[in-house]
Amino acid sequence: xxxxxxxxxxxxxxxxxxxxxxxxxxxxxxxxxxxxxxxxxxxxxxxxxxxxxxxxxxxxxxxxxxxxxxxxxxxxxxxxxxxxxxxxxxxxxxxxxxxxxxxxxxxxxxxxxxxxxxxxx
Numbered sequence: 862x863x864x865x866x867x868x869x870x871x872x873x874x875x876x877x878x879x880x881x882x883x884x885x886x887x888x889x890x891x892x893x894x895x896x897x898x899x900x901x902x903x904x905x906x907x908x909x910x911x912x913x914x915x916x917x918x919x920x921x922x923x924x925x926x927x928x929x930x931x932x933x934x935x936x937x938x939x940x941x942x943x944x945x946x947x948x949x950x951x952x953x954x955x956x957x958x959x960x961x962x963x964x965x966x967x968x969x970x971x972x973x974x975x976x977x978x979x980x981x982x
Contacts, residue, residue: 872969872971873968873969873970874963874967874968874969875965875967875968875969876967876980877963877965878963878964878965878966879964881961881963881964882962883960883962884960884961884962889957889958889960890935892958893935893958894931894934894935897938897954900954902948902950902951902954903951906938906951907930907934910930910937910941911926911930914929935955939956942955943955
């Protein structure tokens with residue numbers, strides 16, 4: 862499959878702040894869900910997840926599907942790809958991000974400079 866499209870916008874950080882920290886459970890879930898929902902290579906698996914929900918809960922509303930996607934997609938995908946033969950990149954994305962992260966004052970990408978709110982004051 863090669864390199865995934867979500868990772869094609871290389872940039873560079875600036876202003877290293879610390880030696881790393883661990884993501885909270887809420888940050889971890891948000892980061893993982895963001896990657897899953899913004900990686901076109903994961904779209905077919907999301908459709909399988911939606912089909913599974915509609916089969917097991919016939920009268921499920923769109924609002925319930927959205928809530929279940931936020932709460933259960935990441936764990937469902939990890940379990941699903943663990944039972945299938947899939948590309949290693951898909952498998953790694955399903956496993957989730959590292960909980961250890963580095964913090965920086967900002968990031969340069971696509972000709973733009975983004976910085977932390979506290980740094981920009």
